[in-house]
Amino acid sequence: MTDAPQPRLDPAADEKHHTEKDAQGEVEAHVRSFEGTLIGRVAWVVGIALALYHIWVNTLGTFDQVWLTAIHFAGFAFLCSMRYPLIRTRSPGATRAVLAFDIAFGIVVAVATLWLISNQNAIYDRGVRLSNVDYVLAFIVIGGAIELTRRATGLIIPCLILIALTYVVWWGPSAPGVFRFAGLSTETLLFRSVFSDEGMFGSIALISATFVFLFILFGAFLVRSGAGEFIIDLARAVAGRFVGGPGFVAVMSSGLTGTISGSAVANTVSTGVITIPLMKRAGFPPKFAAGVEAAASTGGGLMPPIMGAGAFVMATYTQISYLEIAAVSLLPAIVYFLSVAFFVRIEAKKRNLVANDPDAPTAWEVLKKGGPSFLIPVAVLIGLLIAGYTPVYAAGFAILACIAASWLTPNRMGPKAILDALALGAQNMIMTAVLLVAVGLVINVIAMTGVGNTFSLMINEWAGNNLLIALTLIALASLVLGMGLPVTASYIVLATLSAPALHALIQNNALIDVLVAGGVPEAARMTLMLADPNAMTALAAPMTRDAATAFIAAMPPEVLTLVYPQVLDPVTVKLALLSAHMIIFWLSQDSNVTPPVCLTAFAAAAIAKTPPMATGLVSWKVAKGLYLMPILFAYTQFLGGPPLEVAHIFVIAVVGVYALGAAIEGHMEAPLNWPLRILLFAAGVALIWPNNTIIETVGAVGVIAIFVWNVRADRKRQRVPASG
Structure with a gap:
């Protein structure tokens, strides 16, 4: 060999x-x-x-x-x-x-x-x-x-x-x-x-030594086998010839690279050295080019099948399989990347940029040259996970698939390349390994002292049983922690402190729906009588939402803990737990793009030669999808509902994030005046914020109508110079 x-x-x-x-x-x-x-x-x-x-x-x-x-x-x-x-x-x-x-x-x-x-x-x-x-x-x-x-x-x-x-x-x-x-x-x-x-050598360290390292090693083998070059070439082949194409290349390549790498900084450095100069040559401002790359690379940690160390920690905390977590994460991740792509398209139209990547290869050329090095190992990984193999076994077989698949490409992996990939995987793991072991010291103190329970009770008290206020408090905490903690550490600390409170509030929301519908089982009524002797009478008929909210707020948490499994079906209880952790996981990603310490944005700024702080602010704006998806996780069944409902939420979310991005930028295909921007913003909020079908339909129709009118205005604008 x-x-x-x-x-x-x-x-x-x-x-x-x-x-x-x-x-x-x-x-x-x-x-x-x-x-x-x-x-x-x-x-x-x-x-x-x-x-x-x-x-x-x-x-x-x-x-x-x-x-x-x-x-x-x-x-x-x-x-x-x-x-x-x-x-x-x-x-x-x-x-x-x-x-x-x-x-x-x-x-x-x-x-x-x-x-x-x-x-x-x-x-x-x-x-x-x-x-x-x-x-x-x-x-x-x-x-x-x-x-x-x-x-x-x-x-x-x-x-x-x-x-x-x-x-x-x-x-x-x-x-x-x-x-x-x-x-x-x-x-x-x-x-x-x-x-x-x-402690140091407990559950978090075990996650580091098993799931995390095997998947980072798998990513290193993919990189060494030439998958990184394939990803960028494929992105250029698919998106390079569109208006704003280099920006789309950044979004697509970062998303695909995220499937093999859980590190946003590594993602930025590996893809940004190509995509940022491409964007600058196409006419995008350097700060914007760097901000897009940083925001897109941040989304790599959200893109299955490899979602960074935090996803494996989540699987351990929730006892929900990693395969299920990865599966339900796909559509939200696509919405996030589309939200970044919308900013790219809007910026390209604002600056009247044209398609300009004449050297972009064809998709067939790319697939023929490097497709096996990426597609076969990833297919093996996903197939084994679906077949029921553990993630570490799936990663081990996928590593072997990398070596075998490389022999179908010009970049064949022999003994030296295999040893280099092993060493590269270990080198890429250094910071993560030390971090996860050291974070065990903090988690141990939280467990010993009960600070986590205290913090959860404080969130409940400050939020007043209001889920939106709780989300805001956790987002603010994430913002502060994100200024100094890496993504994984931020997620672990936040999940340990606030996930129980958020889980309870999401379950309370589902419980209120049951009280409004009037379907409380008799066994649950008997349990609620432990705290309120009048519960049997009060629950005899459906309640108004305000009355149900007040009733739940008056119940002690210990009683509600007994009631949840009696009233809510197991799927709803599991979905509430998954939603709570996924909300925190998404909010934790903002540590990559939150000034004053945002290494991903700084890496992009170093490539683009732009001021780091200014680049961080641009990337923070472009990555606003990080704050929108958690709202859907909290109030809808986006992470585990019936397929038709999930598809409906996906479509509504895509239209909503586009409307909000256009309202922020004041531009679609053509400029928007202030009344239209206000209407678009209201429609975007109506679509992202859970509402009834009538309001969602009105919002979607409004966005589509404005878009159609705007496209016609853009065509008219393009004809003006020719007629003059």
Whole structure:
């Protein structure tokens, strides 16, 4: 078996190569280069070993969970210490000293982790008492996780971890009001931080070591087999010759790349180096080109079948299969990408741009050249998931399919290419692995102290049983967290704190509908009498919506918890849980495009050579679909209703987001005056906000009528210069 010969770089390809490296360097200036160095070769070998270890334990081998996750962290802690230096220095002597320190630091953290885990039986034998050596090892492991997270992600998460840990042993007893906590000993905190199911090596770390890494490894094999080039070429073939085509190429290629990569920044850097220059040459403003790429790449985390680490965490939290989560996510993701594409079309028409990509290949040429490298592995992955195989087995077989499919293309994968893909997958996993293990420290504190329950009760109290207010509060919390936390960390923290409250409010909404219809079973009435002796009489007949809302608001949460399964069917209960987590998952994505810290927008700005903050604001505007879809998740059955109803919601949502985008921009195919903009905005709100069929129909007809009139105005405008 031989590797395919590497093609010579032409000037355009060479420019792309350097642009990608420059963009990555500007976004991650603190990252140490592995290319062409001894340390890079060491990282290459360690990465391959880690990848093979994870493939083995996830397919053929059996391993104790704590050992599996501990080795996972130890290996990536060593790689992280080499990849992300302690400090950035220009002095050669200082650089060598920092490198030596980083290598030693990584070895110490890795050895301390494995040593501490090897002592777990002795700790249990002592009645869960830590020896002096255990104390030292635990401090090294926890301190190492905090420091490595600082290097990889910045100061926000380490500060959050320190606040959480000190809350348990120091300032919790003096905290005011409902956040007062009696406190625990340092020994208990250290033990539970390491060995509990919510701690560093608990459920979140297990997700990282199984689902997440196998899918990131699958993405690396797809990239190495040439699927990335196929995606961009296919997008150019399909959309390149339309008005605004380069913008559509950005949207389509980012969406397709999102099917193989859960990282918005990696998506931006890999596709943006091609799409952003294309958009600029077509006449789009540089800030807009960068903003579109950032917004479209953010949607990659929403596009099945690979939706980033958060989707696997969601599957674990909700106990809903990953396949079901991916399946119901497809149509909402399409609506999001269409919302970005609408901004592209409107901007192209505003600037009177014309179709201009004469070098775009034909779809048949693209499919013939690189189709197997992308289509076959993805089809294998989806087919195995549908057949009932676990995600890790499906990913493992899909990796083998990548290798086999590459032999149907010019980019055949031989031993060297396979090893490179293994190392690339490990390198792409470094930040995610360290982050997910470290976030376990925060989740453990939330579980130990009951802060999550307190926060959920506060949301219920502040919202006053109003689902819209709760959505607004969670969106604001997501906005604040998104300024400093990566997507996965933002989702985990928000889901742990607010998902129970949101789940209860969505169920309350469904319960109110039942009270209005008058279909409460007698068993549920008896349960409600525990809190209200008059419930039997009050529920004898249908209620008005206001009366039903007041009745539910007066019920204690403990009673409602008993009533939900008695009144609501299991599908509705599961849909409420899925909707709550999907709302938080979508809102968490805004951390990619939320100034002042939005790495995805900064990556696009580095490529476009535009101001980072200004680019972030543009991408935030273009990505407004992130805030619209959660409304549909909360109030409709978009995520799990009957097929005809889901299709109806999809069509209404597409028309609604277009109307809102046109109203914001003041343009469709031709300019819009203010009265029409106001009408469009009202129609868009009527379509996105759940209403009865009559209001939705009026809104849709209004949008279509304005669009038809606007198209005629555009044609008339285009004829004016010719007649003059």
